[in-house]
Amino acid sequence: MQSNQYSVKVFECSIDNEDEFIEFFDTNYTLFKDHLIVINGEISERIMDYLNYKSLVFANNLKLPKGRTRRALEEELLAERREYNIDRFLAQMEIEKLSNRLQNNLRVYNEIIRSGRELNIDGDLLLLNRVNSGANIYVSGNFIAIKLVEGFVWCNGNFMILSASSKATIIFKGVELDNSYLKGKLNRVEYKNQEIVITPVFEKEISWV
Amino acid sequence: MGLGIVIAVISGKGGVGKTTAVANLGLGIAMNGKSCAVVDFDIGQRNLDMILGLENRVVYDIVQVMNGKATLQQALIKSKVEDNLRFLAASQIDDKRVLNSQKVKKLIDELRAKFEYVLLDSPAGIESGFEHTIEFADAAIIVVNPEVSSIRDADKAIGILDSKSQKVKEGGEVGKYLIINRIVPDMVQSGEMLKSEDILDILNIGLIGKIPEDSGVIDASNQGKPVILDKNSEAGQAYKRISARLCGKKVDMKDVESADTSLFKKLAGIFK
Numbered sequence: 429m430q431s432n433q434y435s436v437k438v439f440e441c442s443i444d445n446e447d448e449f450i451e452f453f454d455t456n457y458t459l460f461k462d463h464l465i466v467i468n469g470e471i472s473e474r475i476m477d478y479l480n481y482k483s484l485v486f487a488n489n490l491k492l493p494k495g496r497t498r499r500a501l502e503e504e505l506l507a508e509r510r511e512y513n514i515d516r517f518l519a520q521m522e523i524e525k526l527s528n529r530l531q532n533n534l535r536v537y538n539e540i541i542r543s544g545r546e547l548n549i550d551g552d553l554l555l556l557n558r559v560n561s562g563a564n565i566y567v568s569g570n571f572i573a574i575k576l577v578e579g580f581v582w583c584n585g586n587f588m589i590l591s592a593s594s595k596a597t598i599i600f601k602g603v604e605l606d607n608s609y610l611k612g613k614l615n616r617v618e619y620k621n622q623e624i625v626i627t628p629v630f631e632k633e634i635s636w637v
Numbered sequence: 638m639g640l641g642i643v644i645a646v647i648s649g650k651g652g653v654g655k656t657t658a659v660a661n662l663g664l665g666i667a668m669n670g671k672s673c674a675v676v677d678f679d680i681g682q683r684n685l686d687m688i689l690g691l692e693n694r695v696v697y698d699i700v701q702v703m704n705g706k707a708t709l710q711q712a713l714i715k716s717k718v719e720d721n722l723r724f725l726a727a728s729q730i731d732d733k734r735v736l737n738s739q740k741v742k743k744l745i746d747e748l749r750a751k752f753e754y755v756l757l758d759s760p761a762g763i764e765s766g767f768e769h770t771i772e773f774a775d776a777a778i779i780v781v782n783p784e785v786s787s788i789r790d791a792d793k794a795i796g797i798l799d800s801k802s803q804k805v806k807e808g809g810e811v812g813k814y815l816i817i818n819r820i821v822p823d824m825v826q827s828g829e830m831l832k833s834e835d836i837l838d839i840l841n842i843g844l845i846g847k848i849p850e851d852s853g854v855i856d857a858s859n860q861g862k863p864v865i866l867d868k869n870s871e872a873g874q875a876y877k878r879i880s881a882r883l884c885g886k887k888v889d890m891k892d893v894e895s896a897d898t899s900l901f902k903k904l905a906g907i908f909k
Contacts, residue, residue, distance in 0.1 A: 540841050561785075561789050
């Protein structure tokens, strides 16, 4: 398909007095000869002949899409910008809350969490070693495990970062996760807009550890 | 004589070959010229005496020594095959509730002063008997089979070892050495059995030896002649290597997992 776009100037009118119309166009011909003349209402034969004689382009009863005024556009833009600012403000608040919590009661364990061990953590938990099958972990805050998780994890924080084998049971915000999404590399599990979102974390991104 | 090293042999799960390992390693250490005592801590379920072939020699047992009814000297039984090896039997009548920390400590200190190596055969499970075995040990040998249930139980046992051992409570660390027992090379190759690397990954302790499955082990145990005495046995050779390592010798780790599937072995099988 080949297409072209034009901006066309339109002269829109309705005819009450034919003499007046013809007189107007006689005097202003040069001004309107390149306009599209849109006439609402009936067009009499006399007017039709006149338009053809003057070789003017015209259309009858055409509904044209009308652009909004500049003022309306500006107002809309302003409202959009205001909304965006509020969003950004909220996001910043969330991040601040998160980082405060991370710094306030983060627990770090270096050792393997072996079978039969139970951790009850009020706050955030960072594990630098494995969680073996048969170990239970309950975290009220966020949970990060650098190595493989094969045990039971119950997390009620805003996010988790972990990789889990099929043996593991991972419960996030009261929902048991499908482990097939957590295999292999580290994954980020977040609670966003009433939904649990799982995204893989790339090796490069964990440099903050 | 200086202070010897006390090694608890544990597994978590039962039936993985703990007692067999104690008998063989005790003999192996003695063969390396070190004085060694093997002690059956499985009170109420004595069986190390049978595997060592010393069933009929037992007069006094560990409970009688701890209660002062017999001296340690009286209760220690000399091995028929190795002069360096002594054996202390468990009681078959009492149960493990008779043990308490003070008595166990006194006995172990006494053994430590007499021998260069003391091997304690722990009962299976993680009850009080197990806890008494590990309480005063300097190191532990963990015996596992390449299967998930054995690994998980061993994992739990290591966890208890790390929290209940006297040495850890004093701020030290208990040496932990892993023996993977009853490896069937074909099954490891086909993926039915856990690989050593995976087991080491899960348990995160040092490996001291791998022992292949060997049908000769059961017969040897029944006859009271530990398999380490059999020069043709694969398992016996593996125990020999582990014993040498325990005595501070550098012995290369043999790849028992792929040994059986070598071309020569297969060819030999055809012409049998």
